[in-house]
Amino acid sequence: MRHTHENNTLSASMIGETVTLKGFVQKKRDLGNLVFIDLRDFSGVAQLAFYSDNPFKNITTNIKSEFVLEATGTVVERSSKNPELPTGDVEVDVTDLKVLATAKQPPMLIKDDTDALEDTRLKYRYLDLRRPVLRDMIKMRHETIKATRDYLNAQAFLDIDTPILTKSTPEGARDYIVPSRIQKGSFYALPQSPQLFKQLLMIGGFEKYYQIAKCFRDEDLRSDRQPEFTQIDIEMAFVEEKDVQTMSEGLIKHIMKETRGIDIKTPFPRLSYDDALRLYGTDKPDMRFGMPIRNLSDVFASTDFKVFKSVLENGGSLQGLLVEATHGALSRKDIDKLTDTVKPYGAKGLAFVKKSADGFSGSVAKFLSDSEKDALTAFMSEGDVLLIVADTLKVCRASLGHLRNVLGDKLGLIDPDQFDFHWVVHWPMFEYNEDEKRYQALHHPFTRPIDEDKDKLESEPENVYTYGYDLVAQGQELGGGSMRNHNVNVQTKVFDALGLDKKTQESRFGFLSEALEYGAPPHGGIAFGLERLVMMLAKTKNIRDVIAFPKTASATCLLTDAPSEIGDTQLSDLGIRVTDES
RNA sequence: GGUCCUGUGGUGUAGUGGUUAACAUGCCAGUCUGUCACACUGGAGAUCGCCGGUUCAAAUCCGGUCAGGACCGCCA
Numbered sequence: 001m002r003h004t005h006e007n008n009t010l011s012a013s014m015i016g017e018t019v020t021l022k023g024f025v026q027k028k029r030d031l032g033n034l035v036f037i038d039l040r041d042f043s044g045v046a047q048l049a050f051y052s053d054n055p056f057k058n059i060t061t062n063i064k065s066e067f068v069l070e071a072t073g074t075v076v077e078r079s080s081k082n083p084e085l086p087t088g089d090v091e092v093d094v095t096d097l098k099v100l101a102t103a104k105q106p107p108m109l110i111k112d113d114t115d116a117l118e119d120t121r122l123k124y125r126y127l128d129l130r131r132p133v134l135r136d137m138i139k140m141r142h143e144t145i146k147a148t149r150d151y152l153n154a155q156a157f158l159d160i161d162t163p164i165l166t167k168s169t170p171e172g173a174r175d176y177i178v179p180s181r182i183q184k185g186s187f188y189a190l191p192q193s194p195q196l197f198k199q200l201l202m203i204g205g206f207e208k209y210y211q212i213a214k215c216f217r218d219e220d221l222r223s224d225r226q227p228e229f230t231q232i233d234i235e236m237a238f239v240e241e242k243d244v245q246t247m248s249e250g251l252i253k254h255i256m257k258e259t260r261g262i263d264i265k266t267p268f269p270r271l272s273y274d275d276a277l278r279l280y281g282t283d284k285p286d287m288r289f290g291m292p293i294r295n296l297s298d299v300f301a302s303t304d305f306k307v308f309k310s311v312l313e314n315g316g317s318l319q320g321l322l323v324e325a326t327h328g329a330l331s332r333k334d335i336d337k338l339t340d341t342v343k344p345y346g347a348k349g350l351a352f353v354k355k356s357a358d359g360f361s362g363s364v365a366k367f368l369s370d371s372e373k374d375a376l377t378a379f380m381s382e383g384d385v386l387l388i389v390a391d392t393l394k395v396c397r398a399s400l401g402h403l404r405n406v407l408g409d410k411l412g413l414i415d416p417d418q419f420d421f422h423w424v425v426h427w428p429m430f431e432y433n434e435d436e437k438r439y440q441a442l443h444h445p446f447t448r449p450i451d452e453d454k455d456k457l458e459s460e461p462e463n464v465y466t467y468g469y470d471l472v473a474q475g476q477e478l479g480g481g482s483m484r485n486h487n488v489n490v491q492t493k494v495f496d497a498l499g500l501d502k503k504t505q506e507s508r509f510g511f512l513s514e515a516l517e518y519g520a521p522p523h524g525g526i527a528f529g530l531e532r533l534v535m536m537l538a539k540t541k542n543i544r545d546v547i548a549f550p551k552t553a554s555a556t557c558l559l560t561d562a563p564s565e566i567g568d569t570q571l572s573d574l575g576i577r578v579t580d581e582s
Numbered sequence: 583g584g585u586c587c588u589g590u591g592g593u594g595u596a597g598u599g600g601u602u603a604a605c606a607u608g609c610c611a612g613u614c615u616g617u618c619a620c621a622c623u624g625g626a627g628a629u630c631g632c633c634g635g636u637u638c639a640a641a642u643c644c645g646g647u648c649a650g651g652a653c654c655g656c657c658a
Contacts, residue, residue, distance in 0.1 A: 031621085032614035045618095052615065065608085080616050088618080105609060107592060111619095116593060119650045172658035192658080219657040220583095344585075344654050431658095444658040498658095553651060 003070075008044025010075060010087040019092060020072040021046055022100070024130065025065050026110075035060045036091075039069060042135070047082075047091040048073070056097040066103035066110065066127075072096040118544075122558040125549055137538040137545050140259060144534050145212055147258035148232050151251050157208040157234070162197035164190060164214065169508060171445055171498070173217035176227070184575035190216035193527060195446065196512055198235040199484055202523040203515050207237040212530065221553050224476070224532065224543045228551075232479070232533075235525030241467045241483055244524050245423060248471060248479070252421060259537050264419055268471070272426040281319075281401025286475030287420040289413035291327075293400050296320045296388060299375045305367035307351070311390040318388060319396035321404055325383025328411045335387070341406050342389065345399035351388040355380040364388065405475055416539070419473055427468035427482075429453075430461045430497065438499040443468045445494055446512075447482040448524070457493040464497075467524065478533055481526025488516035 003022045010019070023041035033052040037060065038045050048071050050057040063069070073094040082088030107124055108116035112133045121128040128134055149159070168175045168189035175189035191197075193215045201209045213233040221227065232251075236244060249266040256262045269287075276285050279292040296318040300308050308318055323330055330338075330352075339350040353362040353376065360368055360376070362385070368376070380386060387403065389396045408414045429449050430439040439461050441447065449457060453464040467483035485491035491513060495505045505513070534546040544550035551557050571578065 027618075029617050029620055030614090031617060034615040034617075036617055036620090038618070047618070049616085078616080080618090082618055085618075105592060109593065109608075117588085117650070119589095120593075122650085169658085174657085195658090217657060220655085222657085223652070225657070346654085441658050447658090552649090554649085556649095558650090 003041070006043035007039060007041045007046035008086050010046050010090050010092070012077065012089045014075045015077055015090060017075050018072065018095075019075055020070065021048075021092065022070045023068070024103075024110075025063055025067045025069060027065065028060065028063060030060070037063065037069070037071075039071065040130075044086060044132075046087045047078070047085075048094050048097075049076075049091040050094055054094060056094055059097065059099075063099065064103065064105070066106055066130075067099055068101035068103070070098040070100055119552075119558060122544075122550070122552060125559050129548065134545065137534070137540060138548055140538045141530070141534045141546050143259045144255055144530065144537060147255045148210075148212070148251065150258075151254040152208075152210045152234070155208070155247070157210045158206055159211060160201060160206065160209050161211055162191070162194040162201075162213070166191050166197075169196075171441070171508070173219050176216045176218050179574040179576055181573050192217050193231060194233050195444065196509075198233060198525060199446065199512070199520075199523065200515055202235055202237045202484075202486075203518065203520045207521075209236075209525075210234045213527075221551070221555060223541060224535065226531070226543055226547060226550055227555050229543075229547075230530035232528040232530055233525070234481075234527065235523060237521040237523040239522070239524055241425075241469060241524060244481060244483075244526055245469060248481075248526055248528075249421075252471070252478075255533070255537075256419070262419070264421065268421040268423055270423045270425050273424055273428065273468075274426070276424050277397055280404060281397035281399075282475075283424055283470065284472045284475055284477045285401075285424075286405055286408060286414065287422055287472075288415055288418045288474065289408045291321055291323070291404055291407065291413070293397070293404070294320050294322060294379075294386075296386075299372060302369075303367065303372065304369070305364055308364070308367075308390050316391055317393040317396050318390050319393075319400055320386050320388040321400055321407065322379065323385045323387065323407060323411070325381060327407075327413060329383070330385050334410075335385075338387065338403060338406065342399040342403050345402055346395040347389045347391055347399035349389075350403075351390065352385055353380075353388070354385045355382055357382055419536075421471065421473045424470045424472055425468070426450075427466050427470075428462070429457075429464040429466045429494070432462065439497055441494070441498065443480065443482055445498060445509075446484045446491070447494075448485045449490065449494070454490060454493075457490075457497050461497045469526075471526070471528070474536060476532055476536065477529070478536070479526055479528035481524065483522070483524035486516065486520035486522050488513050488520075491516060 004020045007021055007023060021039055021041065023039040026038040026040040026045055029036040035050040035057055037048040039048055050060055071092060071094050073092040075090050076093045078089060078091050106127050108120050108127060110127055110130050112131055129138065165178060165188040168177065168187065173192050175192065178188040178190065180186045180188060194211060194213050198209055211233045213231045214228060215231050216228050218227060236247070246267065249268055253264055253266055256264050273283060276283055281293050297312060300318050303309050312318065335350065335352055342350050351364045353360050353364050355376070360373060376386065389399050428442050429447065431442045433440045443466060447466045447468050449464045449466050456464050469482065470480040471478045485494065495509065531543050531546050535543060538546060540546065549557065549559065556562065
């Protein structure tokens with residue numbers, strides 16, 4: 001028998017009933033002739049009471065926190081109720097008590113506001129998971145997956161899983177590699193995403209596919225990035241981008257309703273990639289507030305200020321953010337601090353001008369010519385502060401894009417409960433990599449260029465745009481997708497533009513090209529980052545909160561101590577020799 | 583690959599060259615009939631992450647190293 005009731009279902013209406021509860025000891029309160037035990041199960045907490053004449057009262061002396069108990073007793077009304085607790089009106093007058101397991105003193109406080117540090121929590125993750133906050137976030141993950149499956153199943157999508165042991169595709173992220181014992185010297189890779197398999201499924205005639213797919217990328221971690229993560233992976237045949245977006249909007253709407261009870265409006269607004277970068281400095285702008293980036297290169301075109309002048313002469317740019325007086329005041333000290341937030345993005349500094357009743361002040365005020373003052377007066381009111389970065393356009397955007405988010409947060413311009421779902425669309429196909437002196441796919445190489453740009457693939461690849469789209473909310477990329485190349489000639493031209501020679505194309509992607517030659521339906525899809533979605537729904541900034549057993553920032557598991565060394569036999573079976581490298 | 587923050591009883595913190603290494607919580611013992619962060623009394627518990635250096639003297643200063651975290655690069 002499990003139990004007769006979940007702890008949190010106890011209520012005044014059950015007074016007089018006999019119940020059997022099971023759970024962990026949250027807290028024991030021994031008042032001498034009266035003992036209380038808070039018993040915690042997955043549902044919540046119920047109070048066990050041992051009155052002075054209770055024969056089981058004596059054994060409570062040995063019961064400590066986190067012991068596992070089975071308690072049978074009568075539900076009775078409390079003589080002093082606790083309105084803070086859902087079950088605070090009643091308690092269980094225990095008539096039978098079993099200790100199912102004892103417990104060592106836990107290395108951390110098992111309650112929501114635990115003060116344990118990250119490493120303790122990760123080493124004893126199973127204890128950490130007992131905390132209701134974490135439990136609820138893991139539950140939210142389940143509910144998100146359930147809502148996803150319900151929605152997609154209802155629309156006749158097929159859940160099809162794809163190989164975990166697959167082929168390395170060096171375009172993109174670093175692969176996790178698995179050595180082959182049978183084919184010594186050859187290696188599988190864990191999938192960075194099921195991208196190519198889902199395209200092959202479309203070619204295989206499955207018109208609506210989805211998968212809650214594990215993905216692996218051997219790159220450095222962040223607070224929102226783990227080496228293994230989960231995608232809600234979707235692909236559809238005979239569709240255009242609008243179809244995938246409409247389906248996605250329905251899915252997100254359903255998830256929001258089912259998990260949080262929130263009704264959201266669809267369709268989502270659309271913003272072009274170029275506008276996102278121009279106005280907000282990022283491809284995932286937080287649209288819960290305004291404050292767009294202003295191009296100031298024209299205003300200061302003939303400046304005498306040496307710093308600005310040399311930047312402009314070297315092909316750089318002047319961009320700024322206008323902090324209006326109504327947003328709040330920025331002190332000199334504030335601006336110094338903001339300068340520090342901008343520096344990691346390559347900005348050398350943060351110049352500023354403040355408009356006051358009798359003119360301008362700030363670091364560049366004394367260099368202002370009359371015409372520059374006029375130009376600034378056109379959009380600045382008294383008390384406004386203009387923060388300026390002078391650098392390459394890329395640095396201006398990266399630093400101001402970040403600064404804008406910092407300001408939105410600091411000045412309280414962001415409503416944390418607002419969901420600003422929007423599409424960032426019309427992505428460029430390529431980005432030039434200065435280090436490697438070649439073009440790289442901005443999205444991925446299988447993205448389909450828009451029809452009007454197909455002919456520019458050879459002549460001007462930098463001007464080729466795609467049927468690509470990202471779903472963004474609260475300054476986070478929640479998912480991204482595109483129409484794919486179903487025409488082998490276009491796909492080959494993309495590979496060519498990426499600088500892949502024919503031999504490389506053949507060895508890496510030959511199977512795809514060949515498949516495309518056997519009749520590929522127009523198709524496209526999208527993949528959502530499950531963890532990112534759940535983070536948003538659970539209102540946490542830490543991806544580890546929404547993964548039951550996450551890894552540390554250096555990609556280790558403190559609980560199991562993975563990764564670890566393997567024995568010589570295992571190594572020789574694989575034909576692998578480990579070399580010293582320090 | 584780089585920058586920065588953190589490491590001190592079980593847990594979380596304080597401690598800027600000489601302290602009996604402080605505090606909270608947890609733990610142990612005792613008192614207690616209405617607690618729910620129970621209260622009260624008493625107690626145990628720390629080679630100050632590790633190695634080396636400076637110094638009469640190091641938790642404290644210096645160098646290295648390990649671990650955790652945040653960020654930049656990276657993440658098609």
